[in-house]
Amino acid sequence: MDRIEAISALIHHLHAETYLEIGVELGRVFLSIRARRKIGVDPCNQFYKSMFSHGLKWELRRSILAGKWNKLLGREKPLFFEMTSDEFFGRKPDLFSEHKIDIALVDGEHTYEQAYKDVENCLRFLAPAGVILMHDCRPGTSAQAVPAKSLQEAAYINKADRTWEGFWCGDVWKAVVRLRTHRDLEVFVLDCDMGLGVVTQGKPDSVLSFSPEEIADMSYTDLKKDRTVLLNLKPEGYFYEFIEKHHRATV
Numbered sequence: 662m663d664r665i666e667a668i669s670a671l672i673h674h675l676h677a678e679t680y681l682e683i684g685v686e687l688g689r690v691f692l693s694i695r696a697r698r699k700i701g702v703d704p705c706n707q708f709y710k711s712m713f714s715h716g717l718k719w720e721l722r723r724s725i726l727a728g729k730w731n732k733l734l735g736r737e738k739p740l741f742f743e744m745t746s747d748e749f750f751g752r753k754p755d756l757f758s759e760h761k762i763d764i765a766l767v768d769g770e771h772t773y774e775q776a777y778k779d780v781e782n783c784l785r786f787l788a789p790a791g792v793i794l795m796h797d798c799r800p801g802t803s804a805q806a807v808p809a810k811s812l813q814e815a816a817y818i819n820k821a822d823r824t825w826e827g828f829w830c831g832d833v834w835k836a837v838v839r840l841r842t843h844r845d846l847e848v849f850v851l852d853c854d855m856g857l858g859v860v861t862q863g864k865p866d867s868v869l870s871f872s873p874e875e876i877a878d879m880s881y882t883d884l885k886k887d888r889t890v891l892l893n894l895k896p897e898g899y900f901y902e903f904i905e906k907h908h909r910a911t912v
Contacts, residue, residue: 799856
């Protein structure tokens with residue numbers, strides 16, 4: 662299972678209408694999701710450029726057609742904002758004054774600090790039954806977990822590391838640890854697609870006890886020693902069990 666399948670399942674089972682994606686990049690996920698109200702945020706314009714590439718011509722036509730049908734049916738068209746997530750939440754809070762976020766994907770800057778901030782901002786506008794997904798929460802090697810501001814920086818840091826294969830998660834996993842330590846939320850990570858973090862309102866099944874300083878000082882070595890406990894790691898199949906439980910709790 663990957664994040665596209667997980668998002669689509671959540672939208673279907675929870676009858677979600679408003680989808681927010683932070684970190685659209687080339688738009689592969691954003692263009693694949695079918696939601697009544699779809700909002701994308703990314704400071705780079707790779708999304709627009711990719712629309713005209715050969716590989717995304719069909720997705721572009723399908724997206725334009727969907728937009729026309731949405732307009733005819735009185736639905737809102739997909740929205741894209743070329744700005745940082747901090748700018749977006751600071752400048753566009755009115756977007757969620759009537760319709761809260763039902764499903765959000767946090768897949769922007771792969772740093773602990775920014776991932777945590779993005780989740781916190783999503784929580785401010787999250788619907789009572791809303792769900793936040795976080796990508797890249799389970800790095801498999803120290804090279805994948807290297808702290809950096811971009812893939813290019815990570816590649817430079819890892820240029821002498823033979824385990825580096827180009828897949829990069831950063832230290833997003835520490836945002837999961839912090840959420841499980843300092844917030845009264847249901848938080849776990851699915852063991853698929855480089856680690857899919859799931860955050861929603863609800864009673865946590867377990868909590869952690871670390872100071873902010875201890876979390877900031879953690880390294881991949883700490884994660885490797887206690888991955889299952891730190892991330893509340895769940896098998897992929899748990900996802901549909903979660904959906905059923907979450908649906909019953911919110912109807």
